[in-house]
Amino acid sequence: MGDKTGIEWTEATWNPVVGCSIKSPGCTNCYAMGEAARLERMGGKGGAKYAGLTKPSKAGPVWTGTVRLHQDALGQPLRWARPRRIFVNSMSDLFHEDMPFEAIDRVFVVMALAGQHTFQVLTKRSAKMREYMAGFSWERAVESCRGPHGVSVIPRFSIDALRGAFGMRPRFSHERDRSALPLPNVWLGVSVEDQSRAVERVFDLEATPAAVRFLSLEPSLGPVDLRRVDDGESVLDALGGTLSVEGRGTTRCARLDWVIVGGESGPKARPMHPSWARSLRDQCAETGIPFLFKQWGEWTPTQQPAPGGDLGGAMRADRVRIVKPAGENDGHFRRGDVLMERVGKRAAGRLLDGVLHDGSPTRRNSAEGD
Ligand code: SF4
Numbered sequence: 001m002g003d004k005t006g007i008e009w010t011e012a013t014w015n016p017v018v019g020c021s022i023k024s025p026g027c028t029n030c031y032a033m034g035e036a037a038r039l040e041r042m043g044g045k046g047g048a049k050y051a052g053l054t055k056p057s058k059a060g061p062v063w064t065g066t067v068r069l070h071q072d073a074l075g076q077p078l079r080w081a082r083p084r085r086i087f088v089n090s091m092s093d094l095f096h097e098d099m100p101f102e103a104i105d106r107v108f109v110v111m112a113l114a115g116q117h118t119f120q121v122l123t124k125r126s127a128k129m130r131e132y133m134a135g136f137s138w139e140r141a142v143e144s145c146r147g148p149h150g151v152s153v154i155p156r157f158s159i160d161a162l163r164g165a166f167g168m169r170p171r172f173s174h175e176r177d178r179s180a181l182p183l184p185n186v187w188l189g190v191s192v193e194d195q196s197r198a199v200e201r202v203f204d205l206e207a208t209p210a211a212v213r214f215l216s217l218e219p220s221l222g223p224v225d226l227r228r229v230d231d232g233e234s235v236l237d238a239l240g241g242t243l244s245v246e247g248r249g250t251t252r253c254a255r256l257d258w259v260i261v262g263g264e265s266g267p268k269a270r271p272m273h274p275s276w277a278r279s280l281r282d283q284c285a286e287t288g289i290p291f292l293f294k295q296w297g298e299w300t301p302t303q304q305p306a307p308g309g310d311l312g313g314a315m316r317a318d319r320v321r322i323v324k325p326a327g328e329n330d331g332h333f334r335r336g337d338v339l340m341e342r343v344g345k346r347a348a349g350r351l352l353d354g355v356l357h358d359g360s361p362t363r364r365n366s367a368e369g370d
Contacts, residue, residue: 003080008294008350009260009360010087010120016074016107017092017099019053019067023124026193026219029268030063032091037061049073050091067096069103075155077114088121095125095132104132105144109154109162111186112178122189122216124197126204129188133208138166138179182209187361189214189258194222194327195229202229202238205256212257212361217280218294219264220272222327226256226283239287257361258290259283263297263348271299271340273323277352290359296348302341305333319343 003012020032033054040050049070054061077086088094088111094104111119123129142162147153152162164171165178182188188210190201205213215238217224229236235244241255261280263272277293284291302320319342322333333339350356 003076003084003086005087005090007087007090008358009085009292011084012080012086013090014073014077014086014088014119015070015091016076016110017067017069017089017094017096017103018050019063019065020092020096021063021065021067023093024193024197025221026124026191026197029219029264029266029270031266033061033063034266036063036091065098067092067098069099069106071153074106074110074153077110077117077119078155080114080117083116083118085118085120088119093123093125094121095123095128097125097128101132101135101140102144105141106153108136108183108186109141109145109166112180112183113154113157113165115176115178115185117185119183119186120189120214121186122191122214124191124201126190126201126208129190130204130208133182133188133210136181139168142166142168182211184211186210187212187214187257189216191216191218192224193217193219195224198224198226198229198238199231202226202256203231203234203236206236206238206243206254213254214258214260214361215256216260216262217276218260218262219270219297220261220276221264221270223273223276223279223325226259226280227287239283239289255287256289258292258359260292260294262294263299265295265297265345269298269342271321271323271342272297273325273327273338273340274301274352275325275336275338281352281357284359290361291357292359293350293352293357295345295350298342298345298348299340300343300348302339304339 005013036050037054040047053064053066055064145152145154145162146159152159163169164175167179188208190205192198192201192215226238227240229238233246238256241253242250243253244250259280261277264270281291321340323338323340325336
């Protein structure tokens, strides 16, 4: 299976887990849902991997909710000698509610063994990620790699070799210590589409041990203030790295290492107000956090009407929409609103106010390859 990808912030995709279910509004036009159905229709070995994950509906294919670890894909990164950045599970969510810790353990063991690569794990299930990482141990992870008859399910590594690599018996001189935590080559991120999902997920990310923590705001569906993520009891400045709890003052905490922003693509894409991306760009610039503007998506700002001007011509065109800074649309064009035109992802491009933003965290993984 090919690992190539057009995703701007990674170099390869690896899908040891397939299948998913809708979690929040950012999932409404899930690309993976349509892609899983298309791959199943293609048949063959590739099609079998995606069998039963989606079912037809009037609106197109929808997830059935089946999620599974694909054993054949598990060892794939171990076969890739050239180091690369790998997006883990572009076709699923590793921390899906129905994914047992045992299966997630197997994925983490492979990531630890394939130290030549940098793995980028992105989830909308931040609470499960936090719980998983809080309870993580190499003893459990290695036990999770026992398949039928007690034999290791990890290609090229016996259970005894895994026990050596992860410090459960004295290592032989030829064995490398792979037991670092957090894993230096695993970046953990959450996907957030608006402020309420930022509140739901960014606190979890901040509390999750990770070498690099990142945030993907794609599709961006509303304004997000990362310097003030307020859950009613605490206020997190996720970019400045402070946490203020009422009555307990302000303490330092982990800050985000990377922010990615993008508009939605695909036939049913929703437009992004330019102020949402500009605000995040400026928040990152203020705090020195790397910022990547991935794309406008299908829609781009078009010629704006003069204040009080006639909108008739523009609005008769099906491909023009009013987008409001707060996200809701009442059909009237007011101060601060923007007209967005559907021009297609390629034409819309990825320049924000004429500038390419391609920020990225410096790679902290110093592990040598196999
Ligand atoms: S979590 Fe990701 S893969 Fe799952 S439905 Fe949402 S967008 Fe799709």
